[in-house]
Amino acid sequence: MAAKDVAAIRNVAFVGHTGAGMTSIGEAILHKAGVTNRLGSVDDGTSMLNYDEEEKERAQSLESAFYHIEHNGTLINAFDTPGTPDYSGTAIASLAAVETAIVVIGANGGIGVNTRRMFNLAGDYGLARMIVINRIDADNVNLEDILGGIRETFGAQCHPVFLPADGGKKMINVLDKAEGAADVLDVASCHTGVVEAIVETDDALMEAYMEAGEISPEKLKPAISKAVAAGSLVPIVFTNARGEIGIDELLEAIVSCCPSPANGKKRVLVTGEGDDKQERVLEPDASADFVCQVVKITTDPKSNIKYSVARIHSGTLKGDGSIFTATDRKGQRTGHPLKLCGDQHAEIEGAGPGDIIAFAKLDVAIGDTLFDKASEGAIKMPKIPSPMYALAIEPKARGDVEKISVALHRFAEEDPCFNYERDSETNELVMQGMGDLHLTVLRAKMKRYFKMEVDTKPPKIPYRETISGSVKYVEYTHKKQSGGAGQFARVFIDMEPAERGEGYEFVDKIFGGSIDQPFRPSVDKGIRAQMVKGVIAGCPVVDVKVSLVDGKTHPVDSKDIAFQIAGRQVFKKAFMQCKPILLEPIVTMEVIAPTDFMGDITRDLAGKRGQILGQDILPGSQVAIRANVPLSEVAAYASQLKSVTGGQGSYTMEFDRYDVVPPNVQQQIVAAVEKKDDDEE
DSSP states (O other): OOOOOGGGEEEEEEEESTTSOHHHHHHHHHHHTTSSSSOOOTTTTOOSSOOSHHHHHHTSOOSOEEEEEEETTEEEEEEEOOOSGGGHHHHHHHGGGOSEEEEEEETTTBSOHHHHHHHHHHHHTTOEEEEEEEOTTSTTOOHHHHHHHHHHHHOTTEEESEEEETTTTEEEETTTOSOOOOSSSOHHHHHHHHHHHHHTTOHHHHHHHHHHSOOOHHHHHHHHHHHHHHTSOEEEEEOBGGGTBSHHHHHHHHHHHSOOTTTSOOOEEEESOGGGOEEEEOOOOTTSOOEEEEEEEEEOTTTOOEEEEEEEEESOEESSEEEEETTOSSOEEEESOEEEETTEEEEOSEEOTTOEEEEESOOOOTTOEEESSSOOOEEOOOOOOOOOEEEEEEESSGGGHHHHHHHHHHHHHHOTTOEEEEOTTTOOEEEEESSHHHHHHHHHHHHHHHOOOEEEEOOOOOOEEEESSOEEEEEEEEEEOOSSSOEEEEEEEEEEEOOTTOOEEEEEOOOSSSSOGGGHHHHHHHHHHHHHHOSSSSOOBOSEEEEEEEEEOOTTTOOHHHHHHHHHHHHHHHHHTSOEEEEEEEEEEEEEEEGGGHHHHHHHHHHTTOEEEEEEEETTTEEEEEEEEEGGGSTTHHHHHHHHHTTOOEEEEEEEEEEEOOHHHHHHHHHHHHHHHHHHO
16 A cells, blocks of 8 residues: 555544444444445444454443545545543544544434533644534434534534435435425525535635625535634534445545645644744655654554554655654664554555554554654643542452553553552552543453453542641650660650641751760651651651750660661650641542533532532533542542433542541541551451
8 A cells, every 4th residue: 555645635533422323333434435345233243343352242432443445536544432431541542643523423312421522622632523413213313403402512613514315315415405305404504504614714715605695516615624624614414324324425525524634733743841842833744754643552462462553744654664752762663564444454565644554563652753763852642631530459369460560551551541550658559540430341351361350449548647736845765675785765856747748857956965966867767767657547747847856875775776766656656746637638620511410519529528619601501510629539439420410421630739637537537547457456
């Protein structure tokens, strides 16, 4: 396969809410194009795009899949993406590779939470957008209500370019025709709406249209993709993917309406920071320096070969060369570039700007910018949400400790919304995802592909201990005599709270030689060791000031370890006299849901000790609720919100500050720790 001319490439991502039929549309496209000899189905496990065994078993997409076809001389590169918000990471990453997001709406399901989210994300990222209303054959469908909801939610720039007719058995091209009988809306009115949306972006066409009152489709067609790229036109098409109705018209709309890499969103290569920051727009020039970006990583479960899918933004890639990341000076051999289609792959001779290709066995990550020589710079990715749902994890079998690291590393490579870390404070291995379903699927994959079972539990909340009072001249004497050399250390300290966030301060206030100079740092060392372990609840201590004010040294028995022990013990003794308190992490949340659930959500958050910061009404009868809430109260909020809103809500969460735990809650936390310690004894 030779490099394709930029003007003859269309890059699209099918996105939307679960159940809308993105994969079914992809299967219909592949069948129409002759790539498959039968129409694949998600339900019976014959889909070419849902090729993972876990996807087949669950009958739903769990990650994005790439495919490509040729249609009337145009190369269409497409991503089929999952619609469940839990798997949104790979769907959002696919936007980095395309000029157009095709938002799929199920006629039987309407506008879901992920529909709004992906439409807005694509717009914020600067992509053109198209809407497909799929499953028009479903029972009790009111297409006019759906179209009204689309325009209310997404704006008046949404116009049908094809309308269903004859009970959904054929389509009318409203750009070419100003008359005819459609199943929904008036053909003439739709024709006028599309034409006016197009001429708005072209002064010459607008002048001609104003003079004549009409303009020929031949003159309009070159300007359609410009209008779509500018956002003044969001084309709407209708399909019945399982019946393969409207698929030819959808492909025609992709070719005629979607911008090519030449006139769509251009990515920017950013080098340096601050005053040295430079930006260069990457033009799709075949003779320019080669620059591409990794947008998807997948691993063949049979061969364990890692494939990295990348979008070429400039330059030309030729077979079997070297590739460099921005931090790499040695480079990696690429082998022959590949073209993926589902789980199938074929070697290609080379590829030019605008194309989407794949590499095998490269050590790269999603979002990495790649060059064909040592270079610097990065291309901004769409905004990837932070994983909010966490579980502590450990293998059931001791021998699987190394295996679990391999599995988690692979999942983190393939899914930008999954990460894991060993918590240095709790020593727990914690994995984080978008929700319970997300992590449930990953545990199932561990069992299926790595033959490993794991136990999970909610991770410990990272509380902090500190003090609210002061104390002076607290004494502790450490004596140990065991027949030989003994141990002796006597110390006196003052303790007081530091300002929040200042941390720990140790002050040596001893004048003279009551404690020999070499032993004073030992007291500090012992205190620091105890601060890590905590005093009342086993949590790290923060924001205290300790002054070493007096003590005593024995000429024979005093040594480093004795003063470390004395430091630990005097710290605990003084800490308990300074009105110890617990601090808890407070997060800022933004919850987006239909306005019908506003009261339920605000009451629920208030019941979780949350402070409502504000509410904003959004288009499409949505509300955004902002609140500060203790992390301990919303650690499992994903499933709780799903229950409250019937799956129609979404939220983001980020750390804000530490604040004091209420006394009654602190008592419960401390009591639970004491009970655990008693049980372990």
